[in-house]
Amino acid sequence: MLDLMPTQLLVPVEWYLVLSAGVFCIGLFGVLTRKNALMFLISVELMLNAANINFVAFSLLWGNLTGQTFALFVMALAAAEVAVGIGIILVLYRNFRGVDVTEATTMRW
């Protein structure tokens, strides 16, 4: 088990937070502006990984492995999500002849 102390961080934790927030906002921007479903998937990946950065950074700060474990879980989850998402996108393509998410509005009122 690693015996990491909070003081051993080379870079102050605030910078990790700024980086994480930046990556999250890039992902959010992608979700809000893009119409392509594949771009959605990529953006969601960015947002998940922004969270991962936080997990790892604080894990290092507090000398606690739980955060890193969670980061691994999130990656596995992201992989599964991508698998499901790709499947949905394939069906989307088959039904609407495209991957534009604004076209697929037949389920609303």
Place this chain on the structure above:
Amino acid sequence: MAFEYAPLIALFPLASFVIALAFGKYLPKGGALVGMIATAGSLLLSIWATIRVAGGEIYNETLYTWVAGVGDGAITLTFGILLDPLSTMMLIIVSLIAFLVHMFSMGYMNDDGQTGLPRYYAGLGLFTFSMLSFVLADNLLMAFMFFELVGLCSFLLIGFWFREDAPPSGAKKAFLVTRFGDYFFLIGTVGILATFGTAQFAGEGSFPQLAQEAIVGGETMFGFPAETWVTILGLLVLGGVIGKSAQFPLHTWLPDAMEGPTPVSALIHAATMVAAGVFLVARMFGFYALSPTALGIIAFTGGFTALFAATMGVVKDDIKQVLAYSTISQYGYMMLGLGVAGYVAATFHLMTHAFFKALLFLGAGAVIIAMHHEQNMWNMGGLKDKMPVTYWTFLAGSLALAGILPFSGFWSKDEILYDALIVGLNEPIILAAYAMGLLAVFFTGFYTFRMVLLTFHGEPRSDHAEHPVPLGWNMKIPLVVLGILATVAGFINMVPVAEITGADIEFLGSWLDSGPEETAYTTYTAIAAEFAGFEAAELSPLLPAVVALAIALAGAGAAVFLYRGPEPEEHTNKLGGAKDVLVANYYQDEYQVWLAEGLTQRTARAADTFDQGVVDGVVNGAGSVSLFGSGRIRRLQTGVVTNYAALITISLVVLLVAFGIYGGWF
């Protein structure tokens, strides 16, 4: 063996109702024989019960509890039977008349080739059942239920010929007008139950007794002194009585009820429907005797109705209409008798009237059959020699109705007037009621003999009158039986004769005085004297009797003078404008129709508008507002994921900023 078979008195006719309804068309005579057997059974059992009651036994039992009250002050609702001198007397009258009416109906309906006989006899059976149960009832709620059933049966039978126009209309009118009165009766019944916790007529803890104790104890009920509250309850119940017994102003249904078959009219007027009201007052007389106001109103209504109806009878040309107004008038006498605490006199008149009015209606029915359903007296005449049985019995009934010595009506009517007079000498308002009753005697004598002369005397005025249809035995026997009774029934309570001879021959008085003390005649008189302050003046019954007889003879003599001879003329036109008023029945129907159409219907329309506009408007408004609102709000659901994500993000930012501001981050 006590009174275990008492319920059968009412159940026999119920059985005949069921049998006639279910199997009537397979039975000979359409169920008439079943009905006769059932009513004969009821009559025999009633006589047997009377004998037992005469032996000093009283039956006052709860037979079935259909709502058992649990806990303190809870009300228990029951069915039970009360057999005392009053109810057994009424039972005999009802079952006897019902029996004779069944027999007469075989001549009137079967031999006349009418259809729908099973329905007719089923109606008669149910009618008899309802009335007998009403008489047997030991509490007010049960009495109310059968009171309503009596009303229903009269509706069914008055509207028996429902394919014509007038009978259904008359039936509806009878139903609705009596229902108007019954509405007050229902409130009164609930009020009595709520006040006293019981509706028992007699026995320990009956409501008249509790009321008496409450008045003596000076209690307060529902914010009123006990006396006032008892008066209010008594007047509410009286509403039902006024409706059923056709007292002013709810008498208008009765003349229209003449559209029913004539035997039904006999049953309704003599023994069942109309008698029910007066019987109810007699049944709970211990309650009414506590309230001088209620008694005064009963007496005055009765006296007024007696005169009011008698005047209308004078100008009618339809034989059944004359009898209809005479019925209203005679029940007015009974109410007058009860209102002056003449309990025996009123009950006596109830009995004698049952006999002679059933007789007159059946006699009129015989005439109508003989005349091929002609009812206008101006097309009759000269039937005296062609229908001797009908003529002599009808004459006996007419003499009784007019109150001519020694026929039954004289004794009972005279006793009512005497009781009214001796109380009236101390109470001016009762004296006014007495004066109206006395004046009505003249009109009664007049219209009765006008009817007799026009129908039976003179020369025949139409083909039918020259060749009347001969009558069968089944119509003659009831006429003869009732003719005898109408002649002799008065001998059971001859007050003036008892006064002269000093003999103890007031049999009905002592009969109604037997039985338990709290429902005895003398107790009622004592209560009325103590609570209502009805002090009887000392007066010999002889002079009032002679006066009443003289007035009756004057009325009858005037009619004979005017309508004698082979070709009587119409004299009613000499009344001028008064005739129009009388023929139009004092415009009672008009103002009641106005009340219904002009007032009630408009109020109902306004209420309907309010209901449709305001009440429904609020409800529908809530619906359309939410429908419209959600129609707008659902446009948020674009189906585009980006919009949802943007909304979530914006909301999150707003939340963060809000928390930041209120949480003090800045």
